[in-house]
Amino acid sequence: MWPQTAITGLLNIKHPIIQAPMILQKPLAPLAITVSNAGGLGSLGCAEMTIEEVEKAVTTLRKNTDGPFNLNFFLHKEPGYNEQINRQMLEHLMPFYKKIGFTGIPDSRTSPLNVFNDEMLSLLLDLSPPVVSFHFGVPQPHVVKSLKQVGCFLMATATTVNEAKILDQAGIDAIIAQGWEAGGHRGSFETNYEEVGIGTLSLVPQVVDAVRVPVIAAGGIGDGRGIAAAFALGASGVSMGTAFLTCLETPITDQHRGALLNAKDEDTQLSRAFSGRPCRGKKNPYSETMINLHQPFTDFPTMYNFSGPLKKYGIDNNDLEYQFLLYGQSASLNRELNATALIEVLAEEALAIMRP
Amino acid sequence: MWPQTAITGLLNIKHPIIQAPMILQKPLAPLAITVSNAGGLGSLGCAEMTIEEVEKAVTTLRKNTDGPFNLNFFLHKEPGYNEQINRQMLEHLMPFYKKIGFTGIPDSRTSPLNVFNDEMLSLLLDLSPPVVSFHFGVPQPHVVKSLKQVGCFLMATATTVNEAKILDQAGIDAIIAQGWEAGGHRGSFETNYEEVGIGTLSLVPQVVDAVRVPVIAAGGIGDGRGIAAAFALGASGVSMGTAFLTCLETPITDQHRGALLNAKDEDTQLSRAFSGRPCRGKKNPYSETMINLHQPFTDFPTMYNFSGPLKKYGIDNNDLEYQFLLYGQSASLNRELNATALIEVLAEEALAIMRP
Numbered sequence: 001m002w003p004q005t006a007i008t009g010l011l012n013i014k015h016p017i018i019q020a021p022m023i024l025q026k027p028l029a030p031l032a033i034t035v036s037n038a039g040g041l042g043s044l045g046c047a048e049m050t051i052e053e054v055e056k057a058v059t060t061l062r063k064n065t066d067g068p069f070n071l072n073f074f075l076h077k078e079p080g081y082n083e084q085i086n087r088q089m090l091e092h093l094m095p096f097y098k099k100i101g102f103t104g105i106p107d108s109r110t111s112p113l114n115v116f117n118d119e120m121l122s123l124l125l126d127l128s129p130p131v132v133s134f135h136f137g138v139p140q141p142h143v144v145k146s147l148k149q150v151g152c153f154l155m156a157t158a159t160t161v162n163e164a165k166i167l168d169q170a171g172i173d174a175i176i177a178q179g180w181e182a183g184g185h186r187g188s189f190e191t192n193y194e195e196v197g198i199g200t201l202s203l204v205p206q207v208v209d210a211v212r213v214p215v216i217a218a219g220g221i222g223d224g225r226g227i228a229a230a231f232a233l234g235a236s237g238v239s240m241g242t243a244f245l246t247c248l249e250t251p252i253t254d255q256h257r258g259a260l261l262n263a264k265d266e267d268t269q270l271s272r273a274f275s276g277r278p279c280r281g282k283k284n285p286y287s288e289t290m291i292n293l294h295q296p297f298t299d300f301p302t303m304y305n306f307s308g309p310l311k312k313y314g315i316d317n318n319d320l321e322y323q324f325l326l327y328g329q330s331a332s333l334n335r336e337l338n339a340t341a342l343i344e345v346l347a348e349e350a351l352a353i354m355r356p
Numbered sequence: 357m358w359p360q361t362a363i364t365g366l367l368n369i370k371h372p373i374i375q376a377p378m379i380l381q382k383p384l385a386p387l388a389i390t391v392s393n394a395g396g397l398g399s400l401g402c403a404e405m406t407i408e409e410v411e412k413a414v415t416t417l418r419k420n421t422d423g424p425f426n427l428n429f430f431l432h433k434e435p436g437y438n439e440q441i442n443r444q445m446l447e448h449l450m451p452f453y454k455k456i457g458f459t460g461i462p463d464s465r466t467s468p469l470n471v472f473n474d475e476m477l478s479l480l481l482d483l484s485p486p487v488v489s490f491h492f493g494v495p496q497p498h499v500v501k502s503l504k505q506v507g508c509f510l511m512a513t514a515t516t517v518n519e520a521k522i523l524d525q526a527g528i529d530a531i532i533a534q535g536w537e538a539g540g541h542r543g544s545f546e547t548n549y550e551e552v553g554i555g556t557l558s559l560v561p562q563v564v565d566a567v568r569v570p571v572i573a574a575g576g577i578g579d580g581r582g583i584a585a586a587f588a589l590g591a592s593g594v595s596m597g598t599a600f601l602t603c604l605e606t607p608i609t610d611q612h613r614g615a616l617l618n619a620k621d622e623d624t625q626l627s628r629a630f631s632g633r634p635c636r637g638k639k640n641p642y643s644e645t646m647i648n649l650h651q652p653f654t655d656f657p658t659m660y661n662f663s664g665p666l667k668k669y670g671i672d673n674n675d676l677e678y679q680f681l682l683y684g685q686s687a688s689l690n691r692e693l694n695a696t697a698l699i700e701v702l703a704e705e706a707l708a709i710m711r712p
Contacts, residue, residue, distance in 0.1 A: 003712065161621045161688075180536055181555040196622050199537040199555035201585055202576030202685035206621050220558030225589050229557055232584035232709050265517045265562050266552050294650045329558035332517075333565075353588050356359065 003354060006214035007174065007237035011068050011131065011153060014039030015347045017227070018216060019339070020241030021045035021072030021133065022184065022326075025315070026251035029060050034249050034339040036067035039347075041131065043070040047113055051123050058127050068130035070155070073116045075137030075189070079276070079299035081109065089298045089306055096286055100313040100322065106305040113301040116143075125150050133157075133176070136277070137189040144171045157187025157218070160198060161210045166190065168211040176239050177207040181220025183242045183268070183328030186278045197270070201233065208234035222333030224349020231354060242328040243346070247339040255318060256325045263331035274311075274324045276303030281326035286310060359710060362570035363530065363593035367424050367487065367509060370395030371703045373583070374572060375695070376597030377401035377428030377489065378540065378682075381671070382607035385416050390605050390695040392423035395703075397487065399426035403469055407479050414483050424486035426511070429472045431493030431545070435632070435655035437465065445654045445662055452642055456669040456678065462661040469657040472499075481506050489513075489532070492633070493545040500527045513543025513574070516554060517566045522546065524567040532595050533563040537576025539598045539624065539684030542634045553626070557589065564590035578689030580705020587710060598684040599702070603695040611674060612681045619687035630667075630680045632659030637682035642666060 002008055007016040019035040021043035022028060032042030044061070046054050054071065061069050086108045097103070114120075116134075121143055124132060132147055133155040139147075147154060148171065157176045158164035164175050178187050179200025188196075198206075200219040208215050217230035218239035230238045245252055246260050259267075259282055269283040273290035277300040281287070286307075290297075297303055307324070314322030335342065358364055363372040375391040377399035378384060388398030400417070402410050410427065417425050442464045453459070470476075472490075480488060481502055488503055489511035495503075503510060504527065513532045514520035520531050534543050535556025554562075556575040564571050573586035574595035586594045601608055602616050615623075615638055625639040629646035633656040637643070642663075646653075653659055663680070670678030691698065 179555055179557065180553070181558040191622060197536070197553075198621050198685050199535055199557065199576050201535065201555065201557040201582060202537040202578070203621065205579065205581045206686065206688055220555050222558070223561065225561045226557060228588035229585035232588050233581045265554050265559065266547060329554050330562065332562055 001351065004231060004236045007216065010173070010214070011041055013041050013068060015343060016237030017041070017343060017346055018070065018237060018239040019043050019244045020184075020218065020239045021070065022241055022245070023048055024250070024252055027057070028250070029057055031244060031247060031249045031339055032069055033061060033064040034247075035244070035343060036061075036065040036069050038340040038343040039067070040343045041068060041070055043072055043133070045072050047072070047074040050114075051119060054120070055123060055127065058129060070131035070133050071124070071129045072133045072135060073120070074113065075116055075134050075139060076113070076300055078115055079111050079302045082299070085296050086298055088295060089303075092290065092293060092295070093306055096310055100310065102309040102313065104309065106308065108298065108302060108305065110305070111301055112304045121146065124152070128152060131155060135185065135187045138166055138170045141170070155216065158207060159186055159188040159203070160191050160196060161206050163188070163190050164207040164211050164215075168213055172213065174214045174216055174236070175207060175211055176216045176218050177203050177235070179203045179217070179219030181329040182218055183280045183331070184326045185275065186270070186280075188278065201229070204230060204233040204235050220328055220330045222330030224346050224353060226330065227346060227350035228353035231350070242331050243334060243342065244339065245327060246334045246336045247342055248336065249339050253315060253323065255320050255323060257336075259320065259325050260327055260331050260334050261336060263327065263334065265329055265332060267331065268327065268329060272297040272303065274303070274307050276300035279326060280328060281324050284321050284323075286322065357707070360587060360592045363572065366529070366570070367397055369397050369424060371699060372593030373397070373699060373702055374426065374593060374595040375399050375600045376540075376574065376595045377426065378597055378601070379404055380606070380608055383413070384606070385413055387600060387603060387605045387695055388425055389417060389420040390603075391600070391699060392417075392421040392425050394696040394699040395423070396699045397424060397426055399428055399489070401428050403428070403430040406470075407475060410476070411479060411483065414485060426487035426489050427480070427485045428489045428491060429476070430469065431472055431490050431495060432469070432656055434471055435467050435658045438655070441652050442654055444651060445659075448646065448649060448651070449662055452666055456666065458665040458669065460665065462664065464654065464658060464661065466661070467657055468660045477502065480508070484508060487511060491541065491543045494522055494526045497526070511572065514563060515542055515544040515559070516547050516552060517562050519544070519546050520563040520567050520571075524569055528569065530570045530572055530592070531563060531567055532572045532574050533559050533591070535559045535573070535575030537685040538574055539636045539687070540682045541631065542626070542636075544634065557585070560586060560589040560591050576684055576686045578686030580702050580709060582686065583702060583706035584709035587706070598687050599690060599698065600695065601683060602690045602692045603698055604692065605695050609671060609679065611676050611679060615676065615681050616683055616687050616690050617692060619683065619690065621685055621688060623687065624683065624685055628653040628659065630659070630663050632656035635682060636684055637680050640677050640679070642678065
């Protein structure tokens with residue numbers, strides 16, 4: 001049915017459509033389950049989860065789907081501490097803190113996200129999830145080796161040809177080529193993303209030519225046209241995040257849903273103002289101010305502690321100006337459907353173009 | 357043969373492949389002629405030409421091809437003069453001028469490029485070229501009306517959905533949707549391009565949905581895969597610049613050719629350092645320094661007068677550090693062929709994907 005079965009065959013899925021791992025306020029297991037049951041690959045962003053939470057989530061997934069699923073982890077390092085940068089950051093944030101009446105001091109010493117460690121690896125070796133994926137880097141050799149030994153299929157994100165080659169060399173089974181258009185965090189680990197930013201249409205064929213493993217296209221794919229385009233470029237599958245944000249199963253705020261259903265191509269901006277790493281989302285006065293300062297940001301993920309009070313205020317008060325509404329450049333193509341219907345319509349649209 | 361004939365039919369060409377207008381040191385008529393004779397649409401960048409030169413070029417084109425061809429014009433305004441910005445610019449340029457031994461003062465009062473005016477329009481009405489295209493804006497109503505009356509097919513560049521809608525409303529016959537990946541000058545006229553930058557894969561379907569006229573995809577299309585992808589996204593044709601730069605007919609410097617044949621995805625940068633408008637080309641110490649200053653640039657096209665001594669030095673001395681090698685993010689896909697062979701191989705590759 002699909003012209004390229006490198007991904008559907010390896011993952012044992014009907015449609016080569018991966019629901020990209022995302023992290024929202026509420027658990028995304030219901031979305032991932034629906035996607036996996038509909039013949040796609042459901043994913044769970046595990047970066048903010050404890051060992052216990054990951055274990056529980058996998059139990060939930062296995063209870064509700066016989067299909068494969070993907071657990072995603074961040075490969076960031078422990079953040080550095082730079083007093084001067086933190087002080088500058090606070091100075092720039094003060095006017096915003098004032099506006100929302102926040103009088104506390106954010107924690108600049110404690111990282112709000114665990115680093116992927118051997119304890120988590122050990123759990124994964126016990127659970128043996130069908131797919132494990134990584135963002136922000138290359139898993140260490142013992143991680144790759146042991147996960148493959150228990151049968152996990154490994155994926156990781158590249159934003160340049162160089163990063164893709166590094167992941168291929170490291171034994172990753174499929175490379176997610178994430179283009180400039182993508183919403184959320186750039187997976188970059190070897191490049192200054194603000195300076196480079198390769199578009200999906202340009203990145204995918206160059207990565208396909210450079211690596212031995214299947215390539216999954218990500219970034220700006222909003223409907224069946226984007227999927228068919230990704231296949232034309234040589235991809236064996238697609239990873240879509242933004243398109244799934246308006247699924248009926250997706251627990252986003254009303255503001256976020258509203259912004260997506262009224263989105264325009266020019267809405268978004270790539271900024272470190274949210275987490276300390278480049279992340280694409282709807283522009284707001286805070287992100288625009290911070291970008292225009294052209295100053296170094298507090299390290300990822302400590303920067304979350306600095307932006308956190310704004311986000312909390314935005315959500316508590318339904319105030320769009322202070323929420324971080326992450327999405328990509330093709331959000332205007334979003335539809336509000338249940339995830340089963342979305343997977344079906346995406347596959348139909350793509351196949352109609354590919355097999356006219 | 358091609359699934360979509362909106363462009364091939366309207367332009368009376370065999371392949372919906374437009375050789376994008378470019379401006380190099382030497383005339384590009386031989387390239388445009390070869391492309392038009394091979395069944396594509398050859399283009400001539402006329403922004404730096406006088407009335408007499410355009411007239412002569414059209415005579416040359418008509419003498420050598422029965423196919424249609426495209427004359428491209430810039431729609432910039434007369435540059436403003438800002439003494440403070442010019443003084444800052446000179447200060448930042450001084451270290452570079454010193455390195456190359458340039459001791460003059462660039463002309464900050466005279467624009468090096470003519471603005472498109474009624475005299476040029478009058479010539480075009482006499483010549484009635486098959487296709488006229490515009491960059492950097494919307495032609496005035498009397499320009500659109502009179503050119504259409506003499507049978508010219510009109511195209512213009514949009515980099516956002518909003519720009520595309522404006523061009524559609526203005527009566528343009530086909531919209532060139534130019535994505536972030538494209539080499540050379542962004543055609544933006546209603547957006548702050550540094551902040552937005554929509555990728556081709558994201559831009560094309562959104563523009564297709566927003567306008568009534570055919571859409572031509574541009575930016576990052578390097579081979580048949582990119583062409584097939586553009587069609588999957590809903591485009592009726594493609595505009596390729598970088599891919600034609602290494603044609604045997606293209607008069608580029610040996611350095612430029614060498615850089616293209618060894619290009620990497622991460623080579624390029626969008627910068628105003630060359631002309632005053634955002635323009636994608638190979639990073640060099642000058643463009644990187646200027647970008648990192650985050651300061652306003654002298655207006656387009658007066659900025660050419662400031663960067664000109666560096667470019668001249670770079671070319672005269674075969675010094676890559678001071679040349680402005682314009683190309684897009686997919687230059688690594690470039691091939692060194694004659695233009696006839698390139699058109700044929702591009703069409704074959706694309707059709708093999710589209711009609712497997």
